[in-house]
Amino acid sequence: MSIMSAPPIDRGYTSLLHHLHRPSVTILTQLDALQASIAYHLAHGQKNQLNGQIPTPLAATVVGSSMFQFPDETDVEIINGRLEMALKAFRNSVHYKAHALLGKPDPANPSASTSSSSSHGILSSVFSLPMESKLSMWTREVLNGLQGGPSVVRFACLGGLLVGLEDLERQWAARKAGHVTGTDGNGEADEVVAVRRRTRGKIEEEVIVALAEVMEAYPLPFSDQSMNNRGRRSDWELEFAQNVPGMTGRSVVATLVFVLSSQVLPLVAEERLRALPLEIFLRSLLGTISSAFQRGKIFQGFHENPNSGNMGRGSKFAQDLTMVTSSPQYRSARSLAGLFARTTWTFVIAKTQHLWPILNETVLVFEEMARSIQEAWRHNPWVDVQTEEEIPEPARETLTQAWGVLKTVLFVTVMVQQSVITATIYLPPPSQKTTTYLEPNITPASVALTLLQGLSNLSFVITKFGGVTSTARISVFPQLKRLFYSALDVLSTDQATSEKFVISLCESRKRNATPSKWSSRVMESARMAFSLACIEQLASNVDDEGIQSQIFDMCVPNLWDYENREVYESSHSVVLSLLAAHAQRVGDGSGTIHTAGKHPSAISRGKGKAPTTAGARPLAEKIVPFYTNCLLENSVEGRLISAQLRIAFATLIRSAGSCGDVEGDALTWLCIQSLLDVLSAVSPHSTSGPGTAAQGDTERAHRLRLMLVSSLPAMPLRLLPKGLEEIRRCIVYENDQSRKEELAGEVLKEILERVGDKEKVIVMKWWQNNRESFSSQEIPS
Structure with a gap:
């Protein structure tokens, strides 16, 4: 057997x-x-x-x-x-x-052979x-x-x-x-x-x-903002959303599950995702993201020992920083932000107004976090260093790691906040019932305002990416610029809120003008540049009193500070936006405020009162003469470049000419004559006959002539003959043949592309009579 x-x-x-x-x-x-x-x-x-x-x-x-x-x-x-x-x-x-x-x-076990079972594999496949x-x-x-x-x-x-x-x-x-x-x-x-x-x-x-x-x-990782609003939460949330201190055991399990969900939930179909209690889920995600950066307390070590230079690898600050950057929440911060954005869009598709309180909480959480980070960073002993070599070797590695954290904070902020600002655009405005029951005074503009305040707190990080006004052809951080201008676009729809924001920025700069113990030149400069970028887009929503007493006075000290390049150029841009807005308001006489900002998305839809032509004259009469002299003084080498000077002078002439017949003509010719006076001083025979000048003066004189040429399309019809004669003299008496041809070419370009129909009849006749004396330029058929 x-x-x-x-x-x-x-x-x-x-x-x-x-x-x-x-x-x-x-x-x-x-x-x-x-x-x-x-x-x-x-x-x-x-x-x-x-x-x-x-x-x-x-x-x-x-x-x-x-x-x-x-x-x-x-x-x-x-x-x-x-x-x-x-x-x-x-x-x-x-x-x-x-x-x-x-x-x-x-x-x-890739080396394992499958030959012994090849016949079995053939049979099994059949x-x-x-x-x-x-x-x-x-x-x-x-x-x-x-x-x-x-x-x-x-x-x-x-x-x-x-x-x-x-x-x-x-x-x-x-x-x-x-x-x-x-x-x-x-x-x-x-x-x-x-x-x-x-x-x-x-x-x-x-x-x-x-x-x-x-x-x-499990206890949910709600943010402090959510817990502060517990009086408005549902019974379900109050029962299970316990703000348990510490990060061990049961209190952290839900947080880590949300970290895992950032890998998993992006693969779940949207219709199944809606089965979750999405409001609570979004608040939990928000709490998990903020915990990745210790709710903004990540650089608290600077507060605790601000004068210490001991920031080497073995220091407590370095150890705390390493502990934070190695945490699961921090390592998954970007994917968590992506999941937050996707879930927010799920709300937007459903057109639910219950998202508005969450949007408001989100911008408040990030604003508070950014403010805490900014205040702590002020206490960094090397906050104002210009080069890496100025930092002691032991602290260099730690600060490099800290800057990596700051950039991660900015990336996550942009990802989350972009979903917020997109939601404010596509969602129906909050109804009275919604705002009364959940959160009072929530509007798209209020959400955009808090968002911009948070970005302002991170301006010292933003400046490392070229700022928000960078004109580089390939932007280092295009998502940041998109968020910035989108938020300004939403804010500009509310004239009162945007005006209040601009005034608050100006007053804040005045308060910070006096240095304190923990003032930082680098941080204040970055914040000033960010504030000016906001003001440039929103200035047309401010009345004349606010422009004169707040905006203009804020810009004036920076108009000659060419060493602080970002603030210097932004201040000039703000003044030009004031002039362009003035010309547009007076020119159309519609009583509608228009944004004169240079970014195409920042178009104001506000309905504030525009000043009348008579009321606008005092503003132009104050700004135009002052800024004319300022512009001419900044035409020297190393300050504003030719392209900037030409745009600025053309805007100046257009604004001056919009003040009416007599006053406008007088103000316009004041600008032109001031330029001719400086040109005559720099190159004495530049408009009367051949002469010589130093090399630096020659370059400046050429910039001034290009400025005069750029003003041609903006000249009032009555002054056009006088202006054309001055331009002719500038070209005819230019000694350098290449510069002479450049001036003639620029005149022709202005005629063909920018001169209006009425003026073109006069200008074309003038060109035909003088082109032989300029160069061999031909007018295209």
Whole structure:
């Protein structure tokens, strides 16, 4: 009588079960090996055992393991490491299973040969289910094993499955596009992608269910703003949203699940995402993001010991900074911001007004965080250094790391705030009922105002990217400029709010004019440049009194400060915006305030009162003569360049000419005559005959002549003959032939492109009479 021998025991599988049931201290420090073992045995099962290929028991063992039970004192990194291990294990198991079903070498053991089972593979391909059905069946068996497990680890495991299936689909897409070679040509890729249609939906549903259970069972990481408004929250939130201090055990589990969700939820279909309590989910995301930067307290070390130069690698500040940058929340800050933006857009599509209080909370959280960071950074001992060599060697590495954190703060701020400002544009305005019940006085303009105040607090970081007014052809940070001008566009729709904002910026600069102990020249300069950029776009919403007493007085001290280039150029831009707005208001006589800002998106839709022509004259009579002299003084080498001078002088002439017939003509000719006087002084024979001048004066004289040429399209019709004669004299008596040809070419360009129809008749006749004396310039037919 023969006795059948028992199949050999799969010692690797039984060892894995033992470690999962009774995790030892040793195995808990070897999570990579444990993760690889779980992934392998989920895909391949237990060898030589009946029903050993079914992954359900192992999945149930993993999800029920005591290693995922976290006492209150458990460290953050321990919890995060184990949850990440579970996600990676289930993600890799999908890859292993797909390779096994395709008959390819195991990625865990690529050298293993498959020749011994080649005949079996041929038979199985004939008599077995399609590969897609096998993978779907295996996935459902894994899901069965995860049923009933604790919600936290179940979310991690389900997330791993979903990410793994997404990986397969991307591989298929790459092969289809021809980016990856080596497909077997048997349609396996098409079978793999079919899993998305048949199986992925079920996984996504289970992911949402698990996350909802976590949100019910654990304290949610609400921001301080949300907790301050608890009186307006629902009973559900009040019951479960406990602002538990500390970052251990249960109080941090939900935070880490939200960190994992930044990898998983972007793969979930939008219609399933709506099944979550999205308002609470967004607030929790906001709290998780702000916790990544310790709610703005990340540089508190500067406050605690401001005079200390000890910032080397072993200092407490350096250790605290390293601890923050290595935290799970910080490492996932950008993906969390992306998830926040996507969820916000889900609200926008639904056109729900319940998003308005969350938008308001979001900008308040980021404004408070930016303000705390700014105040702490003022205490940095090396805040005003110009070069890296001025910083002691031990502190250099730490400060470099700190600047990396500041840039991350700015990137995350822009990502989140762009979704906020987009929502304010597309959402219906908050109704009276909504604002009364949830949060009073919320408007699109108020949200944009708080957003800009937050960006102002980060202006010392923004300036490292060229500021918000950079005219470079390729912007270093185009998303920042888009956010900035979009917010100004929204703010400008409310004339009263935007005017109040401009006045507050001016008054703030006056208060900070007197240096204090912790004043920073670099930070104040950056903040001034940001304020001027805002004022430039919103100045036309301010009445004449505010322009004269606030804006103009704020700009005047900076109009000659050419060493502080950003503030210097911004101040000139603000004055020009005032002049252009004045010319437009007086010119159209419509009583509508228009934005004269140089950015195309900053178009005011406000309905404030515009000054009448008579009321605008005192403003022009004060600014135009003063700024004419200022502009001419700044025509020397190293200050404003030719292009800036030409635009400025043309704007000046246009503004002067808009003040009426007599006054406008007088003011216009005052500007031109002032230029001619300076030109005569620089090059005595420049308009009367040949002469010589020093090289520096020659260059300046040429800039002045180009300024005069640029004023041609803005000259009033009555002054045109006199102006044309002065331009003729400038060209005829230019000694240098190349400069002479340049002047003539610029005149022709102004005539063809910018001179109005009425004036063109006179100007064309003048050109025909004088072009031979200028050069061989021909008028295109």
